[in-house]
Structures are given as C-alpha cells and as structure tokens.
Amino acid sequence: MEKLMVEGGYPLNGKIHISGAKNSAVALIPAAILADSTVKIDNLPRISDVEILADLLEDIGAEVSYENQVMTVNPAGVIPMPLPNGRVKRLRASYYMMGAMLGKFKRAAIGLPGGCNLGPRPIDQHIKGFEALGARVTNEHGAIYLRADKLTGARIYLDVVSVGATINIMLAAVRAEGRTIIENAAKEPEIIDVATLLTSMGARIKGAGTNVIRIDGVESLHGCAHPIIPDRIEAGTYIIAAAAKGSEVIIDNVIPDHLESLIAKLREMGVQIDVGDDQLLIRSSPKLKSVDIKTLVHPGFPTDLQQPITSLLTKAQGTSIVTDTIYNARFKHVDELRRMGADIKVEGRSALINGKTRLQGARVKASDLRAGAALVIAGLMAEGITEITGLEHIDRGYEDLESKLLSLGAKVWREGLTEEEAEQVKSS
Numbered sequence: 001m002e003k004l005m006v007e008g009g010y011p012l013n014g015k016i017h018i019s020g021a022k023n024s025a026v027a028l029i030p031a032a033i034l035a036d037s038t039v040k041i042d043n044l045p046r047i048s049d050v051e052i053l054a055d056l057l058e059d060i061g062a063e064v065s066y067e068n069q070v071m072t073v074n075p076a077g078v079i080p081m082p083l084p085n086g087r088v089k090r091l092r093a094s095y096y097m098m099g100a101m102l103g104k105f106k107r108a109a110i111g112l113p114g115g116c117n118l119g120p121r122p123i124d125q126h127i128k129g130f131e132a133l134g135a136r137v138t139n140e141h142g143a144i145y146l147r148a149d150k151l152t153g154a155r156i157y158l159d160v161v162s163v164g165a166t167i168n169i170m171l172a173a174v175r176a177e178g179r180t181i182i183e184n185a186a187k188e189p190e191i192i193d194v195a196t197l198l199t200s201m202g203a204r205i206k207g208a209g210t211n212v213i214r215i216d217g218v219e220s221l222h223g224c225a226h227p228i229i230p231d232r233i234e235a236g237t238y239i240i241a242a243a244a245k246g247s248e249v250i251i252d253n254v255i256p257d258h259l260e261s262l263i264a265k266l267r268e269m270g271v272q273i274d275v276g277d278d279q280l281l282i283r284s285s286p287k288l289k290s291v292d293i294k295t296l297v298h299p300g301f302p303t304d305l306q307q308p309i310t311s312l313l314t315k316a317q318g319t320s321i322v323t324d325t326i327y328n329a330r331f332k333h334v335d336e337l338r339r340m341g342a343d344i345k346v347e348g349r350s351a352l353i354n355g356k357t358r359l360q361g362a363r364v365k366a367s368d369l370r371a372g373a374a375l376v377i378a379g380l381m382a383e384g385i386t387e388i389t390g391l392e393h394i395d396r397g398y399e400d401l402e403s404k405l406l407s408l409g410a411k412v413w414r415e416g417l418t419e420e421e422a423e424q425v426k427s428s
C-alpha cells in the first residue's frame with residue numbers, strides 16, 4: 001500500500017496533455033467484442049479500470065494487446081462465459097459486459113458492478129431496456145443473468161437519464177432485429193464516442209448526443225480503428241488545480257465544448273480562461289468569488305467535478321453552495337477537507353462552503369475517485385504536507401497523475417505505508 005504525498009504552496013506553471021476519456025474507454029472496450037474481427041482503440045488511458053476490463057476480455061477468450069495507449073482486441077475466440085464475481089466488482093463499467101454479451105450471444109451472466117460508492121446506484125433502467133428488447137433478466141446470488149431467444153427492437157423510455165443505461169441498451173440493440181428508440185437518453189459526450197465506434201463497426205445509430213437515439217439492428221459488426229475522445233473530467237480536474245494554484249497553465253488536448261459549464265463557473269469565480277481549438281489557458285486570480293453550483297446531466301455541471309471544485313471553493317471569498325442532484329451521498333470528501341481546516345457543512349444534498357480558509361496539510365483518505373482528486377487539489381493549496389491514502393481509487397481514473405503534476409512544478413510523490421499506517425487505513 002502506498003500514500004501520495006503533496007507538499008502544498010508551489011505555483012503551477014506550464015502545459016499538460018489530457019489523456020483519453022475513462023468513461024468512454026470503459027464502454028469502448030466491452031463494445032469491441034461485438035465485432036467479428038479486430039478492433040483497435042487509440043489513446044486509451046493507462047488506468048486500472050482499463051486494465052481490469054482488458055483482463056475481463058481475456059477471461060472470456062478475446063486476444064488483447066495494449067501498448068503505447070493502443071489497445072487491439074481480437075474478439076474471434078470470445079465465448080459467453082459467465083463472469084459472476086471477482087474482477088467485475090472492482091469497477092462500475094463491468095456492467096457494459098451485460099449489453100455487449102447480450103448483443104453478441106443473446107445471453108450473459110455478470111456480477112453486480114462496483115465503482116465509486118456515492119449512495120445507491122441501481123441498474124433498474126439497464127434491466128428495463130434489456131427486458132424491452134426481449135431478454136429475461138434474473139438476479140441470482142448477486143449476479144445478473146440475461147437470456148433471450150432473440151432480441152427485437154423496441155421503444156424504451158428511460159425513467160431516469162442514465163449514462164450507463166443509454167450505452168448498455170445501445171450495445172444490445174445494435175444486434176437486435178428492427179428499430180430501437182431510446183427516449184430520454186443521456187447526452188454525455190462519451191455516448192457519442194461509443195456510438196461513433198459502433199457506427200465504424202457497421203452499426204446504424206442516429207441521434208447519439210440528443211435525448212432520442214434510434215438504432216436499426218444489423219446482423220454483424222466488423223473490426224475498425226477508433227481514437228477515443230479526451231477525458232473532460234481529467235481536464236476539469238487539472239483546470240480546477242490550475243485555478244487553485246496556477247499562474248499560467250495550458251491544458252492541451254481538450255474539446256472545449258465538453259467543458260462549457262465548468263469554464264462558465266470558473267469565469268464567474270474570477271478565473272481567466274482563454275479558449276483555443278483544443279487547448280485552454282488558465283490564469284488564476286488571488287481574489288476568487290464564491291458561486292453556487294448544481295450538478296446536472298450533460299450539458300449541465302458534471303457531478304464528477306463536484307468534489308474537485310469544492311476544494312477550490314474553500315479559497316473563494318464568501319459562502320458557496322454546491323448541490324449534487326445526481327447522487328445523494330457524494331460528500332465523503334468533506335470530512336477529509338475539514339481535517340485540513342475547511343469550513344464546510346453538508347445539509348441534505350448540498351455542501352455549504354465558507355471560503356477564505358487556509359488549508360493545512362493533514363493525513364486524509366480518498367473514499368472514491370473524485371474525492372481523491374479533491375484531496376490532491378486541496379493538498380496543492382494547503383500549507384505543509386498532505387498524505388493521501390486510498391490511492392486505488394485515484395488510480396482507477398487518472399493516468400500519470402504525479403508526473404503530470406510534477407511537470408507543472410508541484411511537489412508530489414508516492415511513499416510506501418508502514419505496517420502500522422496500513423493497519424490504520426484498513427480499520428478507518
């Protein structure tokens with residue numbers, strides 16, 4: 001076990017390159033098994049979620065190679081092997097194996113997914129979609145069993161706007177007979193990316209990125225090459241870090257449209273942001289203003305940046321209110337920020353942040369991926385050294401976190417935990 005050491009107070013300067021999007025990558029990899037020949041995915045981030053999915057694909061018979069950010073999946077030998085436990089619990093996106101296996105084999109048995117613990121994360125809308133396509137779905141001993149004689153296109157209205165359900169239904173519907181219409185679909189950029197890959201494989205999909213997606217099923221899908229979009233949440237994390245500690249930071253390889261809601265909020269706070277074609281230049285200000293933020297489905301403010309921006313708001317003048325309308329328990333980072341001196345109160349789904357506090361380095365634990373990002377940003381802002389444990393969460397979603405921060409002038413490094421520290425972390 002390791003901890004991340006962050007010595008605060010150093011200004012950030014320079015340029016960093018954003019990796020491929022985690023939330024696209026984790027859907028594109030399962031999607032690759034739907035093809036009958038090799039799929040090449042370019043610009044994949046080296047993060048543990050990607051590595052676990054590659055292992056899962058090998059478990060079911062795919063040939064996978066992964067070098068220099070390029071993953072090649074040859075799905076010719078894939079079999080409908082059940083994946084009831086083990087690795088599937090280590091990430092959220094293993095649920096995409098359900099849609100992909102159902103589309104390919106008309107059956108699947110996949111353990112319930114893991115991922116960040118942010119309060120209840122049901123998958124009822126995924127199941128509603130699979131059932132509408134003709135699958136019988138049962139939950140047996142913590143695994144979901146899906147069986148269909150055939151898949152038939154259907155009109156599916158999502159009761160909740162869900163990224164996972166929208167993509168999962170697309171994965172199954174591309175091989176169904178006839179037309180599927182997903183209404184009240186999620187519109188996140190990662191959905192467009194998955195639809196682009198599937199279309200390159202021969203699928204017929206219209207409307208991805210809007211709230212109505214039409215899919216005309218096809219009999220087979222072929223191999224292709226696909227470059228993944230940049231990670232808007234990784235970019236957002238570094239943009240917020242630059243707003244917290246930057247003098248001038250260039251964030252390279254971004255799609256600025258994907259970051260509109262964050263850019264607007266940061267400008268409201270007083271951060272200067274110049275927008276280029278695929279780069280942003282961030283200039284921080286010593287006088288940041290408080291703002292209120294409500295997380296919403298895309299194109300609203302992303303819940304995945306709610307925790308990182310909370311750290312930044314501890315520095316703003318006045319009281320900010322951050323409300324998470326997507327998850328009801330995404331505030332585990334707040335206790336840790338309080339250990340560092342933050343003045344934050346959680347009331348229901350909102351955090352009330354009294355700003356202009358001087359954070360102090362402390363021993364803190366990342367409870368989930370973006371809580372980890374929030375603590376790293378807080379560590380950069382704090383006086384002294386912050387020791388962050390729970391790095392397995394951060395490693396699920398940030399490629400080369402330390403080297404990217406080091407290249408901007410931050411002081412960060414990993415250290416092994418002593419036996420005593422490891423015991424304390426386990427029992428906390």
Ligand SMILES: CC(=O)N[C@H]1[C@@H](OP(=O)(O)OP(=O)(O)OC[C@H]2O[C@@H](n3ccc(=O)[nH]c3=O)[C@H](O)[C@@H]2O)O[C@H](CO)[C@@H](O)[C@@H]1O
Binds near residue numbers: 121
């Ligand atoms: C791997 C991946 O892409 N993860 C992202 C994905 O998660 P994920 O796909 O799990 O999130 P969803 O969009 O499905 O969830 C949104 C909301 O809908 C609820 N819900 C969802 C499905 C369902 O069947 N029933 C239901 O009630 C959830 O509890 C949550 O309150 O989108 C989230 C919302 O942008 C992000 O925070 C995650 O980073």
Ligand SMILES: C=C(OP(=O)(O)O)C(=O)O
Binds near residue numbers: 022397
């Ligand atoms: C919540 C997240 O991830 P996951 O859905 O994979 O747990 C995230 O990326 O912030």
